[in-house]
Amino acid sequence: MFGEFERQGAEPVRTMEHPLFMQYGPVPGWAILLVLFGVSGGFFGYQVWKATKLVLVGKPENRFDNWGNRVSEVLTGWLGQKKVLKDRIAGGIHVLMFWGFLMLSSDMFDLASGNQFSQKVLPELARGPWNLMVETGYTIALVGCVLALIRRVVFTPEKLKGKSQLEGNVILLLIMTITTTSFVVEAGESTVSSTWEPIGAWVASSLVPSTSVVVAAYWAHMLSICVFLFLIPLSKHMHLVMAFPNVFFHDLRPMATMEPLARGESGKAVLLDDLDVESxxxxxxxxxxxxxxxxxxxxxxxxxxxxxxxxxxxxxxxxxxxxxxxxxxxxxxxxxxxxxxxxxxxxxxxxxxxxxxxxxxxxxxxxxxxxxxxxxxxxxxxxxxxxxxxxxxFDESVEATVLPLMATIENLESDSNPYGLPAHERGEWAEGLDVKVAEPAEYIYFAGCAASFDERNKKVARDTISIMKEAGLDVGILGMQEGCTGDAARRAGNEYLFQMLAETNLSTFEEIGVKKIVASCPHCFHTLGKEYKDYGG
Ligand code: SF4
Ligand code: SF4
Incomplete structure (x- = not known):
């Protein structure tokens, strides 16, 4: 409820008409707002629809599993901003603006409806706390904006230097307009309370804005929201819409787990003998x-x-x-x-x-x-x-990278190691160690190509066996029956070769009855532990 100021004790009270219901010449305020929101909201809706349609051009994939984990990641990663906060300064500033926006967002409906939301929809008991939440939201969003602007303009990070700051700065100024005008609009409400809206009440009692200032603040507020709606889908601020689904539907598998060429009905990778892939x-x-x-x-x-x-x-x-x-x-x-x-x-x-x-x-x-x-x-x-x-x-420009890679692939195909060294020499690093070779043991140490062939790395393999034996563990190795896990082939794009190497190793594991594998090579550790599962490992 808006109105002219009347001094009543310490706090002024207004009874002015809400700017939304005022007449502006022959046009009522609500009609102006309808046009503004119709145009900006329509544009925003169209752009979000277009982006969604472009996303849905992609291949199908089931990301509707594991709701518990997904909801928990949304609560910590999206709402809690845990990854954002890894950068304490930029992350902290972002959190102020993000949480501020969440807290103030319902006020947009209230202002756009001429306070119908707070007066008619909200129960009376909730109005005070709701006002406090909204004002706190405006305040912390404003603080975040000011800090962000100072960081950009005064302490410009190296990565932003020399790049156009226009888009980011315009958005910050818009948010600052939205937040500061909100206090003036609050001050124009006869219900403004020093308990629930202390800043609005302070503006009302100390600055005593005139009716025309309150009306101007209201329209500046609404216009800024409309411009913001225009800019969101055209800028990086589209993340305001897309970050939530991105976090919710993210890959829950261990990081760096790659997707097989095809999956069967069981969800496991289709084995090479049954593989029928067109592209x-x-x-x-x-x-x-x-x-x-x-x-x-x-x-x-x-x-x-x-x-x-x-x-x-x-x-x-x-x-x-x-x-x-x-x-x-x-x-x-x-x-x-x-x-x-x-x-x-x-x-x-x-x-x-x-x-x-x-x-x-x-x-x-x-x-x-x-x-x-x-x-x-x-x-x-x-x-x-x-x-x-x-x-x-391959493009000529990448030959220096791709040609050695092709040689590595050939070595993997012929000798099951990237160096092209004879496969039968693979277990020689363990000579004299008195360790089981290709026979059942509680633990099988998977040396990997580097520790099997690289002179300096062989020491890692020998020491690992010594430590395990010293610990009294029943340990064995696969010797020349071990083959490359296929990690390098997979990351280089030769999925077929990876799968061939994986299937060969897995049949060796089965033959020997391997149950527990120890690996010192991080690539082997990841591939054996996380990726072989898709192939029955
Ligand atoms: S992909 Fe985008 S959001 Fe993610 S770290 Fe890079 S710049 Fe930031
Ligand atoms: S090298 Fe590849 S995986 Fe590593 S940070 Fe760069 S883009 Fe990411």
């Missing part, structure tokens, strides 16, 4: 799953992935943030073709660039750093899978 990896936008594609719209452009990427740091073509931006830009550039169910002439590999695709070490530092649970690596490894298993043609 390999990703060359088209629609070869990615819908969850892969949400990433493009969820990215906040915080550049944390860029900061930690060793390929980027060493000056290679790859920037993981750019890969994610490419997904969204590619989709928008080719939206008409994609909606028609066709493949654009430019494929997604061309958009990423082979230099980027082959520069990735698959270390997953980017995935670990990303606050929005974006999965950069499958986009690159799926593209590699296509290049390696189907196209078999």
């Amino acid at each position: 390999f990896g990703a060359v088209n936008y629609s070869d990615f799953t819908w969850r892969d594609l949400i990433d493009g719209w969820a990215c906040t452009s915080c550049a944390r992935c860029q900061d930690v990427c060793p390929a980027y740091a060493s000056g290679k073509d790859l920037n993981p943030m750019q890969i994610i931006h490419d997904v969204r830009h590619y989709a928008n550039d080719h939206a008409t073709t994609l909606f028609a169910g066709e493949s654009p002439e430019e494929d997604i590999i061309a958009r990423f660039g082979e230099g980027s695709i082959w520069a990735c070490t698959t270390c997953h530092a980017c995935v670990e750093a990303c606050p929005i649970y974006i999965d950069h690596v499958p986009k690159l490894t799926d593209a590699r899978r296509h290049l390696m298993m189907e196209r078999m043609e």
Whole structure:
């Protein structure tokens, strides 16, 4: 309820009409707001619909499992901002704005309905606490904005220097307008209470804004929200919409677990003998799953992935943030073709660039750093899978990377190790150790290629066996029956070779009755422990 000021004791009371119900010439306020929200809300809705449709062009994938884990990750990762807060300063500022927005959001409906929400929908007892929550939201969002602006303008982080700050700064100024005007609008309400809206009450009693100032503040507030609605889908702020589904539907498997070529009805990988796949990896936008594609719209452009990427740091073509931006830009550039169910002439590999695709070490530092649970690596490894298993043609610019890789692949095919050393020499590192070789034991030590063949690394394998024996464990090795886990082939895109090596090792495990495996090589540890499960391991 709005009104003219009347001094009543310490607090002024208004009885002015709500700006929404005032007449502005021949036009009522509600009609103006209807047009403003109709245009901006319509644009926002259309853009969200378009993005959703572009996401759904992706391949199907079941991400509706494990609701308990998903809800818990949303509570800690999205609502609790646990990954955002890993950067104490930028994360802390973001948390102020994010939580502030959550707390103030219902006030938008209240203001847009001329206080009908708070006066008619909310029970009387809830009005005070609700007002306090909303005002606290405006306050912490404002504090967050001011700090963010200071960080950008005064203490500009290295990664932002030389880049346009216009978009980010305009958004911050809009939020500051929304938050500051809210206090003036509150001050215009006759119900403003120093208990539940202390800032609004202070503005009312100390600054005593005139009716025209309150009305101007109201329209500045609503107009800023409308402009914000326009800018969200056109900017990185689309993450306000897409971060939630991105976190909810993220990959719950252990990090860096790769997807087999095909899964059978049991959910396990289809074995090579039964495999019937027409095309390999990703060359088209629609070869990615819908969850892969949400990433493009969820990215906040915080550049944390860029900061930690060793390929980027060493000056290679790859920037993981750019890969994610490419997904969204590619989709928008080719939206008409994609909606028609066709493949654009430019494929997604061309958009990423082979230099980027082959520069990735698959270390997953980017995935670990990303606050929005974006999965950069499958986009690159799926593209590699296509290049390696189907196209078999490589850009001249990547020959220096790909040719040695092809030699490694040949070595893996012929000798089951990347060095091309004779497979029968594989167990020689254990000579004189008095350890069981290729016979049942409680623990099998899987040495891996490096510890089997590299002179310096052999010491690791020998010492591991000595320690295990010293501990009184029943330990054995596979000797020349051990083969490469296939990790390198898989990450290089040769999934077929990986699966061949995995199936060979698994049949050896079965033959010997292997139950528990110890690995000192991190690659073997990950592949045996996390990825062989899909193949029955
Ligand atoms: S996984 Fe690839 S893109 Fe990600 S940080 Fe490592 S090298 Fe960079
Ligand atoms: S992908 Fe993640 S870490 Fe990288 S810029 Fe986007 S939100 Fe930040």
